[in-house]
Amino acid sequence: MRAAFASTFDADNPLAALAVGDRPEPTHPDDDWVTVEVRASSLNRHDLWSLSGVGLAPEQLPMILGCDAVGVDPDGNDVVVYPVVVDPSDPRGLSILSERFPGTLAERVAVPRANLVPVPAGLPLTDAACLPTAWLTAYRMLTNRGRIDEGEAVLVQGAGGGVATAAVVLAVALGKRVYATSRDAAKRDRIAALGATALAPGARLPERVDVVIETVGAATFDHSMKSAKPGARIVVSGATAGHEPKVNLRRVFALQLEILGTSMGTPAELAELLALCVDKGVRPVVDSVYGFSQVSDAFARLHSGEVFGKVVLDHSR
Numbered sequence: 382m383r384a385a386f387a388s389t390f391d392a393d394n395p396l397a398a399l400a401v402g403d404r405p406e407p408t409h410p411d412d413d414w415v416t417v418e419v420r421a422s423s424l425n426r427h428d429l430w431s432l433s434g435v436g437l438a439p440e441q442l443p444m445i446l447g448c449d450a451v452g453v454d455p456d457g458n459d460v461v462v463y464p465v466v467v468d469p470s471d472p473r474g475l476s477i478l479s480e481r482f483p484g485t486l487a488e489r490v491a492v493p494r495a496n497l498v499p500v501p502a503g504l505p506l507t508d509a510a511c512l513p514t515a516w517l518t519a520y521r522m523l524t525n526r527g528r529i530d531e532g533e534a535v536l537v538q539g540a541g542g543g544v545a546t547a548a549v550v551l552a553v554a555l556g557k558r559v560y561a562t563s564r565d566a567a568k569r570d571r572i573a574a575l576g577a578t579a580l581a582p583g584a585r586l587p588e589r590v591d592v593v594i595e596t597v598g599a600a601t602f603d604h605s606m607k608s609a610k611p612g613a614r615i616v617v618s619g620a621t622a623g624h625e626p627k628v629n630l631r632r633v634f635a636l637q638l639e640i641l642g643t644s645m646g647t648p649a650e651l652a653e654l655l656a657l658c659v660d661k662g663v664r665p666v667v668d669s670v671y672g673f674s675q676v677s678d679a680f681a682r683l684h685s686g687e688v689f690g691k692v693v694l695d696h697s698r
C-alpha cells in the first residue's frame with residue numbers, strides 16, 4: 382500500500398529522510414486490532430521529530446509516519462483514530478502511532494478496536510483529522526492539567542503552531558481572556574482574528590494569567606514564568622525551541638506556581654473534545670489541505686515554519 386515513511390534520519394534536513402512508496406499491509410498484533418481505511422490525516426511536529434531521529438531508533442526503520450487519522454472501520458463507520466496504544470515495552474507504558482506501531486500516513490492503519498471514536502455528524506473528515514494529537518493535547522492542557530475553570534486568563538506561547546492555535550480557539554470558545562505570542566507579525570494578525578490578544582514574544586501582558594500553554598520551551602519559558610499570577614499553572618507538552626530552560630525557582634515557590642507536564646489525552650477526553658466542537662461550532666484552524674500524492678509538499682510546508690494551524694492530507698487525492 383501507498384505510505385509516507387521515515388527511511389533514514391536527518392537531523393539537519395528532516396525532509397531528506399522522508400520516503401513515499403509501497404509498504405506492507407498492516408498486521409494485527411492482537412485479536413482486538415482492526416484495520417481502518419484512512420480517508421484523511423494531518424501532520425504534526427512529531428513527524429518532523431521522527432524524521433530527525435528523535436523518538437525512533439535505527440532498527441525501527443522504515444517507519445510509517447503519522448499520528449492522526451480519520452477513516453472507515455471494518456463495519457463501514459466513519460471513525461477518528463485515537464493514536465495512543467498501550468505498550469508495556471515502552472517506559473511510558475504506551476506508544477503513539479508511528480513510534481512502535483506503523484502510523485497513519487498510509488492507505489490503511491491498524492489499531493485496537495477500542496481506539497476508534499465515531500466522527501460526529503456534521504464534522505468534515507478533514508477537520509476531524511486535526512483533532513487526535515494537537516487538539517487533544519491542547520484540550521487536556523487547558524482542562525485536566527490547566528484547570529481552566531478556576532481561571533479567567535490564559536497565555537499561549539508560539540501561537541502559530543498546531544497545538545497552540547488549538548489552545549487559542551478552545552480557550553476563546555470556553556470564554557476566557559486569551560493572550561498569545563508569535564514571532565511573526567502576520568501570524569499575530571491571524572491570532573487576533575481568532576479572538577486572542579496577540580503579542581510579540583516576551584511582551585509584557587496587561588495582566589498576569591492563570592494558565593500558560595507552553596509548547597515552545599527554552600525560548601519562551603522565562604516569559605511564561607513572569608506572566609503567571611500566584612498559583613498559576615504552566616502546562617508543558619512540548620519544547621520545540623529547547624528543553625532545558627533556565628527556571629527561577631524562587632518565583633516557583635514564592636508564587637506557588639505549578640509546572641505541569643502532559644502528553645496527549647485519554648479516549649474519553651477525545652470524545653469530549655469532539656462533542657465540544659459540535660456543541661460550540663468550534664472548527665480546527667487548517668493551514669492547508671494537500672492530496673496524499675503531494676505529501677512531500679505538505680511536509681515542506683510544515684517544515685517552513687510559516688504554518689498557521691494544521692496541515693491536512695486528503696487521502697482520496
Ligand SMILES: NC(=O)c1ccc[n+]([C@@H]2O[C@H](COP(=O)([O-])OP(=O)(O)OC[C@H]3O[C@@H](n4cnc5c(N)ncnc54)[C@H](OP(=O)(O)O)[C@@H]3O)[C@@H](O)[C@H]2O)c1
Pocket residue numbers: 424425426427430514515518538539540541542543544545562563564565568582596597600601618619620621622643644645686688690
Ligand atoms: N506531549 C504531547 O503529547 C505533544 C502533542 C503534540 C505536540 N507536542 C509537541 O509540542 C510542540 C508543538 O507541536 P505542534 O505540532 O503544534 O508544532 P508546530 O505546529 O510545528 O508549531 C510549533 C510552533 O512553535 C513556535 N516556535 C518554534 N520555534 C520557536 C522559537 N525558536 N521561538 C518561539 N517560538 C517558536 C512557532 O510559533 P510562531 O511561529 O507562532 O512563533 C511554531 O508555530 C512540538 O515540540 C511537539 O513535539 C507534544
